[in-house]
Amino acid sequence: MREILGNDFEFLLEMMSDPEVMRYYPKPSTAKEVHELIDRMRTCYRRDGFGLWLVVHREAGYPLGRVGLVRQQVNGVDEVEVGYMIHRPFWRQGLATETATAVRDYAFRDLRLPRVISLIRPENAASRGVARKLGMEVRGRWQHAGLEHLVFAVDPPPA
Ligand SMILES: CC(C)(COP(=O)(O)OP(=O)(O)OC[C@H]1O[C@@H](n2cnc3c(N)ncnc32)[C@H](O)[C@@H]1OP(=O)(O)O)[C@@H](O)C(=O)NCCC(=O)NCCS
Incomplete structure (x- = not known):
């Protein structure tokens, strides 16, 4: 995984405008929204030291997805979400599990976060x-982006 750069735009647009990939989001993303995401992530890296990262094939280097950490406010509480x-x-090859597990471990071991969450639509079986x-x-339910979400969470392992 590495930081998202401006020239990842084409891949991100291809993935995020795909209706099947975006099935559980309000709608597929436009080019403008993908540019905004890239700008937002560049700000997050500087401000927080984390954000969504680009998942690339280790040997061949081509992009596979985006996985990382995103600040969220849930019920007035600041949380950090593992987003994937x-x-x-590239679905169903264990890539989300492999990368999100690494991100979860980074959040606990390096950032010392007290927990991480994931906001998931109840019908999103894959997620x-x-x-x-x-x-x-x-651990609860939360209205996010105008849609009902389950709040999944995990705490760090005992020391
Ligand atoms: C959710 C998503 C990231 C999963 O990515 P993936 O790399 O295919 O996931 P994995 O291969 O690591 O699968 C992990 C487990 O999730 C479940 N799963 C994955 N895809 C599934 C599907 N289509 N149907 C039901 N369960 C599924 C299975 O339990 C799977 O384990 P198994 O393969 O050992 O049975 C991918 O489907 C995706 O990008 N979806 C669109 C975006 C999205 O909805 N993101 C989550 C927003 S909360």
Whole structure:
């Protein structure tokens, strides 16, 4: 995983305008929204030291998705979410599990976060599967982007 750069635009647009990938989001993203995401991530890296990172194939270097950490406010509480999106041709190869697990461990070991969450639409079975593999459990419900979401969370392992 590495920071997202301006010239990742084409890949991000291809993935984020795909109706199947975006099925559980309000709608597929436009070019303008992808540019805004890239700008937002560049700000997050500087401000927080983290954000969504680009997942690239280790040997061949081509992009596979975006996975990382995003600040969220849930019920008035500041939380950090493990966010994951893998492009459709690469689904079901364990990539979300592998990368989100690394991100979860980084959040606990290096950032010392007290917990991480994931906001997931109840009907998003694939995402719930990844959350389960991260050791997350449902701790509540929250209206996010105008849509009902389950709040999955996991705490650090005991020292
Ligand atoms: C959710 C997503 C990231 C999963 O990526 P992935 O790399 O295919 O996931 P993994 O291969 O690591 O799968 C992990 C587990 O999730 C579950 N899962 C994954 N895809 C699934 C599907 N299509 N249907 C049901 N369960 C699924 C399974 O339990 C799977 O474990 P298994 O393969 O051992 O059975 C991917 O489907 C995606 O990008 N979806 C669109 C974006 C999105 O909805 N992101 C989450 C927003 S909260």
